[in-house]
Structure formats: structure tokens, C-alpha cells
Amino acid sequence: MKLFSKRTAALVTVAGIGLAAAASAWSAESLQDVMKRRGLSQQDLLAASKTYVPTGKRDDFVAFSSGGQSGQVIVYGIPSMRILKYIGVFTPEPWQGYGFDEESKEVLKGGRIDGKDITWGDTHHPALSETNGDYDGQFLFINDKANPRIAVIDLRDFETKQIVANPIFKSEHGGAFVTPNTEYVIEAVQYPAPFAKKFVPLERFNEEYRGGVTYWKFDRKAGKIDVKKSFTIELPPYSQDLSDAGKGPSDGWSFTNSFCSERYVGGIEKNRPPYEAGCSAKDTDYMHVINWKKAAELVAHGKATKVNGMDVISMNTAVKEGILFLIPEPKSPHGVDVTPDGKLITVAGKLDTHVSVYSFDKIMAAIKAGKFEGKDPYGIPVISMKDTLHTQVQLGLGPLHTQYDSKPCIAYTSMYVDSQVAKWNYCEGKVLDKINIHYNIGHLMTMEGDSAHPKGRYLVALNKLAIDRFNPVGPLHPQNHQLIDISGDKMQLLYDMPIPLGEPHYVVAINAKTLKPGIRYKVGTNSRTDKPSAGATHAGEEKTVKKPGKVEVFGTLIRSHITPETIEVTKGDEVTIHLTNLERAEDETHGFTVSTYNVHASVEPGKTVTVKFKADKEGVFPYYCTEFCSALHLEMEGYLLVKPKGYKEVKVAAAKADYTKADYDKQLKKIAGTQAVIDSVVGFITSHNYKDFPDVVSLVEDATDQLGRMKESKAKHEEAAKKGDWQQATLWAEQVFQYQVKAADIGLRAKTYLEEHGAKKVGK
Numbered sequence: 096m097k098l099f100s101k102r103t104a105a106l107v108t109v110a111g112i113g114l115a116a117a118a119s120a121w122s123a124e125s126l127q128d129v130m131k132r133r134g135l136s137q138q139d140l141l142a143a144s145k146t147y148v149p150t151g152k153r154d155d156f157v158a159f160s161s162g163g164q165s166g167q168v169i170v171y172g173i174p175s176m177r178i179l180k181y182i183g184v185f186t187p188e189p190w191q192g193y194g195f196d197e198e199s200k201e202v203l204k205g206g207r208i209d210g211k212d213i214t215w216g217d218t219h220h221p222a223l224s225e226t227n228g229d230y231d232g233q234f235l236f237i238n239d240k241a242n243p244r245i246a247v248i249d250l251r252d253f254e255t256k257q258i259v260a261n262p263i264f265k266s267e268h269g270g271a272f273v274t275p276n277t278e279y280v281i282e283a284v285q286y287p288a289p290f291a292k293k294f295v296p297l298e299r300f301n302e303e304y305r306g307g308v309t310y311w312k313f314d315r316k317a318g319k320i321d322v323k324k325s326f327t328i329e330l331p332p333y334s335q336d337l338s339d340a341g342k343g344p345s346d347g348w349s350f351t352n353s354f355c356s357e358r359y360v361g362g363i364e365k366n367r368p369p370y371e372a373g374c375s376a377k378d379t380d381y382m383h384v385i386n387w388k389k390a391a392e393l394v395a396h397g398k399a400t401k402v403n404g405m406d407v408i409s410m411n412t413a414v415k416e417g418i419l420f421l422i423p424e425p426k427s428p429h430g431v432d433v434t435p436d437g438k439l440i441t442v443a444g445k446l447d448t449h450v451s452v453y454s455f456d457k458i459m460a461a462i463k464a465g466k467f468e469g470k471d472p473y474g475i476p477v478i479s480m481k482d483t484l485h486t487q488v489q490l491g492l493g494p495l496h497t498q499y500d501s502k503p504c505i506a507y508t509s510m511y512v513d514s515q516v517a518k519w520n521y522c523e524g525k526v527l528d529k530i531n532i533h534y535n536i537g538h539l540m541t542m543e544g545d546s547a548h549p550k551g552r553y554l555v556a557l558n559k560l561a562i563d564r565f566n567p568v569g570p571l572h573p574q575n576h577q578l579i580d581i582s583g584d585k586m587q588l589l590y591d592m593p594i595p596l597g598e599p600h601y602v603v604a605i606n607a608k609t610l611k612p613g614i615r616y617k618v619g620t621n622s623r624t625d626k627p628s629a630g631a632t633h634a635g636e637e638k639t640v641k642k643p644g645k646v647e648v649f650g651t652l653i654r655s656h657i658t659p660e661t662i663e664v665t666k667g668d669e670v671t672i673h674l675t676n677l678e679r680a681e682d683e684t685h686g687f688t689v690s691t692y693n694v695h696a697s698v699e700p701g702k703t704v705t706v707k708f709k710a711d712k713e714g715v716f717p718y719y720c721t722e723f724c725s726a727l728h729l730e731m732e733g734y735l736l737v738k739p740k741g742y743k744e745v746k747v748a749a750a751k752a753d754y755t756k757a758d759y760d761k762q763l764k765k766i767a768g769t770q771a772v773i774d775s776v777v778g779f780i781t782s783h784n785y786k787d788f789p790d791v792v793s794l795v796e797d798a799t800d801q802l803g804r805m806k807e808s809k810a811k812h813e814e815a816a817k818k819g820d821w822q823q824a825t826l827w828a829e830q831v832f833q834y835q836v837k838a839a840d841i842g843l844r845a846k847t848y849l850e851e852h853g854a855k856k857v858g859k
């Protein structure tokens with residue numbers, strides 16, 4: 096009773112004071128006043144109202160940005176640009192226990208290269224899984240440029256499930272890009288190197304260094320890349336850059352551009368002009384045009400050779416079988432982006448002021464007619480640029496990447512040198528609008544802008560430099576993602592978002608409604624394998640199993656209790672602790688740590704997590720829950736006792752506190768009072784149509800569950816009272832009260848929800 100009267104009183108007081116103060120502030124200050132005080136223009140206000148998402152409301156789109164060198168993925172909402180989550184991918188992420196629990200360590204192990212852990216990642220290009228060329232919201236892929244790896248993230252729980260390392264590449268850039276039904280995830284080499292893991296002198300560059308494109312087979316049912324069914328096409332030692340998969344009429348083909356087709360090898364130490372000069376000498380480089388569907392058939396028919404366990408189709412075979420062609424593209428091209436209808440391919444030349452738009456039909460016609468302008472030094476047929484160009488449009492300096500609008504024929508291209516975005520029409524070859532960017536834009540992204548059906552509305556510019564945009568934080572600046580309204584004829588800059596994790600290369604955004612993430616796991620799930628965990632433990636089945644040199648704990652977590660409360664081991668023991676979060680309630684995550692043993696876990700509702708360590712130092716080590724999960728979160732604790740070897744138990748009398756019948760009676764009064772409040776809350780809920788609100792239904796389930804746990808403690812305090820053991824009686828009565836508090840807390844949340852969502856009275 097106390098609790099509620101106090102709580103309610105506190106609420107009233109706070110609200111009262113707040114309202115009084117706010118009321119005067121509100122009434123004293125008009126919108127005009129605020130604009131004046133803060134120096135805001137009409138334009139600012141318009142921009143603010145286009146990005147503001149009021150409390151309780153949600154964003155229309157969810158963006159997945161690479162977290163650059165952090166090796167993570169950043170998730171944020173559009174248009175609010177509020178950051179929602181960092182997903183640990185290639186690197187440990189302590190909050191989520193990623194890289195600390197055994198389940199996620201297994202995932203990170205997949206990213207080892209030559210047996211070594213790599214604890215950073217140059218994450219570059221996120222790609223959402225597609226069905227018929229449209230985002231389906233099921234999976235996200237992202238690549239690591241420095242250490243050629245691809246990761247798979249399941250969007251049911253936004254967790255990384257798999258990392259695969261490329262066994263033959265030494266670096267990559269053009270990944271991850273998916274084919275229209277996510278049959279394959281494309282990954283292309285950046286810097287040519289020998290496929291074999293051996294030394295080859297630079298003098299043998301042309302003969303033995305190689306580029307390539309790997310097609311990682313994705314098994315959607317398993318939610319994993321099937322390494323055995325993946326393959327690579329060997330390519331010349333041109334620095335392959337970005338890729339895109341054809342769709343619609345061009346489905347089955349993929350396009351990968353390149354720079355440094357000069358095959359220049361620098362070395363100013365040996366008096367040779369530097370790489371950047373030699374690699375941009377020619378006026379054109381090559382776009383690689385690859386028939387991946389036919390390539391997959393060739394692999395199935397045994398036309399590939401194994402290199403370090405990877406099926407590789409040699410250039411010779413690729414040429415002979417007619418699955419590989421080259422087309423010149425202007426000077427050091429960067430992005431290659433297929434139009435939503437799959438008919439055209441846009442290539443921007445970093446050192447050319449044009450974007451070049453190629454026609455897939457024309458490419459096919461040339462191939463069919465066998466019309467080539469020649470061959471490259473490796474015998475790959477070269478189709479002429481003029482036979483395949485649809486149009487070329489002069490945009491400005493340093494064009495890089497292109498994304499598409501929901502409006503037909505409209506494209507947006509980033510221009511690094513000009514620090515601008517150009518809006519243009521690729522059907523008619525016309526520039527429509529330009530907007531200044533702050534500063535030096537790399538990628539840009541429109542809503543679902545590389546899918547078959549872009550959604551338009553917003554564009555995000557991913558800028559390489561922020562310079563003067565934000566409060567200074569030292570020489571290393573945040574990155575700047577700028578939100579631009581593209582719904583009208585003229586682009587309008589809406590918002591600057593500093594990103595404190597660099598360098599975010601690319602971002603993809605999906606209609607928020609397409610995502611269907613879960614809120615809890617089936618009890619006992621290993622989230623990384625999506626299978627029941629061997630350590631799964633249900634309520635009442637907690638146990639500690641001791642074997643020589645080993646202690647294995649099967650524990651559970653539920654507000655506000657860790658079972659077991661004591662773990663006793665001997666120095667040198669290998670300790671394994673499985674923890675299952677028994678909560679059903681949304682957002683009731685518990686954390687777990689053991690002091691100074693570098694152990695941490697995040698255990699979301701239903702999940703089972705395993706931590707393992709060697710108890711290599713004796714002593715007393717508190718363990719506790721690291722998420723503020725409940726009013727008694729701080730009391731969610733226990734002790735790991737590491738005894739020296741050969742320790743002899745000595746009987747120590749337990750400290751005994753003095754409790755009297757009066758203490759027990761006080762408890763009973765408190766319980767009765769609290770029950771009255773619970774009854775009134777329950778009365779409110781059940782007298783309304785709460786069953787129409789799924790969120791409330793799950794709260795009610797959770798509250799009922801808490802109340803159900805009361806019975807056992809009640810029996811215990813009554814039993815103890817009968818015997819006159821007032822300590823036992825008082826403490827078990829306190830436990831009953833704790834369950835009541837939790838149930839009441841949940842009940843009040845449900846009541847507030849019903850009030851705020853206009854629940855109606857029923858019956859009577």
C-alpha cells in the first residue's frame with residue numbers, strides 16, 4: 096500500500112510542479128518566440144517538422160549503416176536519424192555480450208584468418224536480402240574490406256549468425272551485393288594478389304597476381320552461407336571495385352568495375368612513379384560482365400578447380416564458355432548501379448565528369464553477334480563502349496555512386512570533388528537539380544534505392560568530411576550523414592547527423608513495416624544457432640554439476656533473482672555457466688558478469704547464454720545482473736567462491752539477525768495493503784477491453800506469472816510462523832511482497848497503456 100500511495104503521490108507532485116512550470120513556459124513562449132530565441136528560420140522549422148518524430152511514434156524507414164573500422168553495423172531510423180542499435184559483427188561488442196559468451200565466440204571464430212583472430216573489420220557495404228529484387232527484411236549482409244570476409248545478420252533478432260572468410264582473396268571491396276533472390280552474395284577482390292598463400296615477387300604481377308569475384312551461395316532456410324556451394328571466377332589483376340547484380344531482364348548477370356587496369360606496380364623506393372599516377376594513366380578501365388547463372392552450372396558440371404578449398408573457374412574456362420566479357424568504362428570508375436527495371440547500368444568515373452549509362456540489351460546484342468573490339472591481354476573479349484552506351488551525362492567533378500528514385504528515370508549521383516548530389520534523368524540524359532553537401536560525399540542512399548522498387552522520399556548523403564558541422568571534439572571529427580528530402584522537384588537538406596563510429600561507407604534503408612523482428616526467444620534458445628541450447632534450463636531445474644576439475648552450472652535469471660546464488664569451485668576448475676532468461680516480458684533483458692574474470696553476457700528473454708572461464712585465482716567474486724531490470728536489480732546478485740586447493744570446510748555459525756513476531760505482523764499488513772492495490776489495478780484492466788491490446792495481454796501474462804510464484808513463498812512463511820521461526824517467516828513474507836511489487840509494476844504499466852490508447856469499458 097505504502098508503495099503505491101507514495102508512488103502516486105510522487106507522480107502527482109512531480110507532474111504538478113512540472114505542469115506549473117511548463118504551463119508558464121508554454122504560455123509565455125510562442126513558436127515565434129522560440130524561433131527568435133534560437134535564431135531559426137522558416138526553412139529550419141520546415142526541416143525540423145519533416146524529421147521530428149514525436150515521443151511514442153516511430154520512423155518510416157530503418158537504415159543499416161556500416162560502422163566502418165569498428166566492424167559493427169549502425170541501425171538508425173529515418174527521418175528522425177535516431178540511432179537504434181549497434182550490431183556487433185566482426186568485432187566484440189560488450190553490451191550485447193558479443194565475443195564474450197561462448198555462442199558468439201563461435202560466430203567470431205568463423206572470421207579467423209589463417210587461424211588468427213582479427214579484432215577489427217573495415218566494414219563497407221551492407222546489403223539486405225531480396226526476393227524478386229525487392230527487400231524482404233529477412234537478412235543483412237556486410238563485408239570486411241581489409242580482411243576479405245562476409246557476415247550474415249538475421250533480422251529476426253538483429254544478431255550476427257555467421258562470418259565466412261574468403262580463402263583465396265587477400266582483400267576485397269565489392270561486397271556485399273546480392274542477386275535478386277539472394278541466391279548469391281557477391282564479393283570482389285580489391286587489390287590483386289596470388290590466390291595461393293605463398294610469396295610471389297611483384298615482378299610476376301601480370302602472370303601470377305589475380306583478381307576475382309566470389310559468389311557466396313546463400314541458403315535462406317538455414318540462414319547461412321553454404322561455403323561448399325560457393326565459387327569464384329578468376330579475373331585479371333585489375334583492381335576490381337564495386338559490383339551489382341542484374342535484375343529483371345538482366346537477372347543472371349552481374350557487373351563489376353575496376354580501376355588500375357593499367358596493372359601498374361608502383362614502388363617509389365625503386366624510383367618508379369607512385370601507384371596513384373600509374374593506376375590512373377589510361378582513359379578507360381574495364382567493367383566485367385559476368386553470367387553468374389551459367390557460371391553456377393559450370394561449377395555443378397565440374398568445370399571448376401579447387402584452390403584452398405574454393406571452387407574457382409579459371410579465366411580460360413570463363414572465356415571458352417562465354418560467361419565473361421569486358422567493356423571499357425571511363426577513367427577510374429567507382430560505382431556500378433543497375434536501374435530498378437534492370438535495363439540499364441550506371442557507371443560513374445571518379446576522374447571523369449560523366450556518368451555513363453550502359454544498355455543491357457545492347458550488351459547482349461553485341462555478345463550474340465560476337466561483335467568485339469578486341470581482347471584484353473588475358474584473352475577476354477572486349478565489347479566496345481559505343482556499342483553498349485545508352486547515354487553519357489555530364490554531372491560534375493568526382494561522380495561516385497548512383498541511387499534511384501520511386502519516380503521513373505530519376506537518379507541521384509554523389510560527386511565527391513564538387514561536394515554535391517546531382518539529380519538527373521537517365522532516360523533522357525538531363526541534369527535536373529544539384530544540392531551542396533557538407534562535405535565530400537562518398538556513397539548516397541535513397542529509400543530501398545537499389546531495389547527493384549525504390550521508395551523515394553528521402554536521400555542520405557554519407558560524407559567523408561564533416562569539418563565545421565558539429566561541436567569540435569578534437570582532430571578526429573565525427574562523420575556526417577545528411578538527410579535530404581527528395582519528394583519535391585528541388586532537393587531540400589533536412590538534417591545533419593554526426594556518426595561517432597567511422598568510417599560508415601554505405602547504408603541501406605528499408606520500409607520499417609517490412610521488418611518483423613521478434614521480441615523474445617523460445618525458452619532455452621542458442622540465438623546464434625537458432626537451436627535449443629544444451630545449457631537450456633527451466634524453472635526449478637537449476638543445478639550445478641561437479642566433475643574433477645570442472646564445474647558446470649545450469650542457472651536461470653528472472654526478476655530479480657539469479658539461480659544459483661552461490662557457486663563454489665576450487666582454484667583451477669574450468670567453470671561453465673549456462674544462464675537461461677525465464678522472462679516472457681518484453682524488454683526484460685538481464686546481464687551477467689563475474690567480477691574481474693572478464694565475463695559478460697546479455698541474456699534477452701528466452702535466450703540461453705554460456706560463459707566459460709578458468710577459475711585461476713582464489714578468492715571471493717561477486718556476480719550480478721548488469722541490466723537495470725527491476726527495482727531490486729542491485730539485489731540480483733550472488734557469489735563465486737574460489738577456494739584454494741585442499742581447503743577444509745570449517746563450520747562457521749551463520750550470522751543470525753533478530754526478528755520478532757511484530758516484524759512478521761508488519762509484513763503481513765504490508766502484503767494485505769499491496770494486494771488491495773493489485774486488486775484495484777486488476778479490476779481496472781479486466782473491466783476494459785484489454786484483450787484487444789496484444790502488448791497489454793503479454794503484460795498481464797507476465798504479472799500473473801509473478802503472482803503465481805508467490806504461492807510457494809507464502810506457504811513457507813506461514814509454515815515458519817507456525818513454528819515461531821520469525822526470521823524465516825519475516826523473510827519469506829518479504830519475498831511474497833517482492834513478487835507483489837513486480838506484479839504491481841507490470842499491472843500499472845498495463846493500466847497506463849490502456850489509458851493512453853483509449854481502451855473502452857466492457858460489460859456491466
Ligand code: CUK
Binds near residue numbers: 219337496538
Ligand atoms: S566505396 Cu565508394 S565511397 Cu568503399 Cu563503397 Cu566508400
Ligand code: CUA
Binds near residue numbers: 686720724728
Ligand atoms: Cu536483472 Cu538487473
